[in-house]
Every structure is written in structure tokens, then in C-alpha cells.
Amino acid sequence: MIEPFANNHQSMQVGELIIENQEDKIIIYGDLDLYFNDLGYQQAKKLHELTTKIMQAFENVDENNKKTLSSKEKSDRSDDSIDNPFL
Template sequence: MTQSTENSAEQETLNAAPFAFKPYENDHQSLQIGELVFENQTDRVIAYGDIEITKNEQGLSEALKLQQLFNLIVAELQSAKQAGNFTQDSNKQGLLDNQDSFSKEVDNPFS
């Protein structure tokens, strides 16, 4: 494959149709790239799993998909910031901190 053919194949991948996944639009979409799963929520995008980006065609394809997804996420966040539409921080960490104040130590029943 020549350099110009490789560049045009890469460009085709970059110009591929956008994902059906629309970040922050609903609570029912998910997208999987490799073993990495992205779940959509209206106030967050949750990612879990893992991915191996190998130095071959599959690795390039997965990296370009990740790039496209993150570009969509960043664009939506920038748009929300400009419009003043950031959601309130509903960080679950804060909820766990509040629960700690209601917890108590118990004896280990196995000792």
C-alpha cells in the first residue's frame, strides 16, 4: 500500500459517519470499543473496562473511534459551558462521605 493510499484510508476512517452515541443526551445508550464500555447518562458518561491499542490496523481503528468519541464529549462539554448549562455536581463521593458519619465499627466475627 502506498503512502497516499494509507493516508486516504486513514482519512476515510476519520470522516466516517458519527456514532449513534450522543454524549449526555439520554440514559439508555452504550458504546463498546474493544472491551471498553461507555454508558450514557444525562449528566455524565461512564467508562469501564479495558482496551489494548495494538500497533496494527485494529489498534488504529480503535484509537480513531476513541478520538472521535472524546471529540464528541469535549464538544458537548464546551457547548454546555458556553451556554451555562453545566449540571449541579452530583458526585457520588459526597454521598459516601455523608454515609461514613453514620457508620460504626463492629467486632470481626471471624477472629
């Protein structure tokens, strides 16, 4: 189980659903079919535990403690324009 917003390197998988941890966001993508059986119950339980931890992280943070954007989305982009090599 990941620790929400704690670092930029944890991830977990539930079925085909991928959950990636960042210090400023949680990224969730993929598909998950929850069948009404034991496996579906275990997967739903994992999702419930994760979303509970995420909600606790939101509820336990104060305004002065919020992290600034430092994820890949911001740090990997450059503001420089480049010519399109395909033209």
C-alpha cells in the first residue's frame, strides 16, 4: 500500500488499475472489473483502504503545509520553443 503524497516513487496495482504516488498528486489510470466474487471483494477492499488513506492525507494537512507542484508534469517541461523537425 502506498503512502499518499509521501514521495515520487511508489506505485501499486489493483487488477489493471495503476496508482502512482507523487508528492503533489495521485495518478490513477487503467481498468478494473470488480466481479461479485472473492477476488472482486479483495480488490474493492484495497481500493477502499487506499481512498481512506488519501482522504486522511487531505484532512490532516494544514494550509501552511501544502506542497508546491514538483511532479514530473512541471519539472520535465521546458518553456523553450523548438522548431518542428517534420516540417
